Amino acid sequence: xxxxxxxxxxxxxxxxxxxxxxxxxxxxxxxxxxxxxxxxxxxxxxxxxxxxxxxxxxxxxxxxxxxxxxxxxxxxxxxxxxxxxxxxxxxxxxxxxxxxxxxxxxxxxxxxxxxxxxxxxxxxxxxxxxxxxxxxxxxxxxxxxxxxxxxxxxxxxxxxxxxxxxxxxxxxxxxxxxxxxxxxxxxxxxxxxxxxxxxxxxxxxxxxxxxxxxxxxxxxxxxxxxxxxxxxxxxxxx
Numbered sequence: 335x336x337x338x339x340x341x342x343x344x345x346x347x348x349x350x351x352x353x354x355x356x357x358x359x360x361x362x363x364x365x366x367x368x369x370x371x372x373x374x375x376x377x378x379x380x381x382x383x384x385x386x387x388x389x390x391x392x393x394x395x396x397x398x399x400x401x402x403x404x405x406x407x408x409x410x411x412x413x414x415x416x417x418x419x420x421x422x423x424x425x426x427x428x429x430x431x432x433x434x435x436x437x438x439x440x441x442x443x444x445x446x447x448x449x450x451x452x453x454x455x456x457x458x459x460x461x462x463x464x465x466x467x468x469x470x471x472x473x474x475x476x477x478x479x480x481x482x483x484x485x486x487x488x489x490x491x492x493x494x495x496x497x498x499x500x501x502x503x504x505x506x507x508x509x510x511x512x513x514x515x516x517x518x519x520x521x522x523x524x525x526x527x528x529x530x531x532x533x534x535x536x537x538x539x540x541x542x543x544x545x546x547x548x549x550x551x552x553x554x555x556x557x558x559x560x561x562x563x564x565x566x567x568x569x570x571x572x
Contacts, residue, residue, distance in 0.1 A: 421439055427467070494537040
């Protein structure tokens, strides 16, 4: 594979399309969308360009927890980020506050791409956020990324996917993966994930498969996860 980046020709040697990157998963062609070779080629190019390498949404662990808690399932990324920015800019993440404070701030419409949008689940997320900020006051942050992820799952409203998202962002960690609907779709397309496995019941198994895949194509898991999520959310489900 060859790519011209900033006027310089770069070359990447790849295995034959029929070779297997993992048992039962052929590399495929790099110019065939969604194949392992395609993902390897995209990661390779973006590493030269420098994209998909910055993950933090907040400046502190508290802010990162808030940003990821306000986004996630059923929430457009742009709306979740707008909600986080409003709470941060209002100074509401500096110390614990009552759920009603967050609910009121989230209740006002947001303007996304010129259109007013209302934040969904504002009462539920306000309650989770208030409880999380209270518990994070005396939070003992483990050094190990997996231990931190598991510790974060004890916070209200934070499951393994959100906790992994926080750790990936906050520490640029390659030890975890954010297995959401977009990553699940990409993995199932190449038979990386068994169709019977679901994140709610089989998160660690799915995560381990993703991490093995990233290693097999010589890609940093954090970059691959971010890139794959961004690409898949732009593609129609069909």
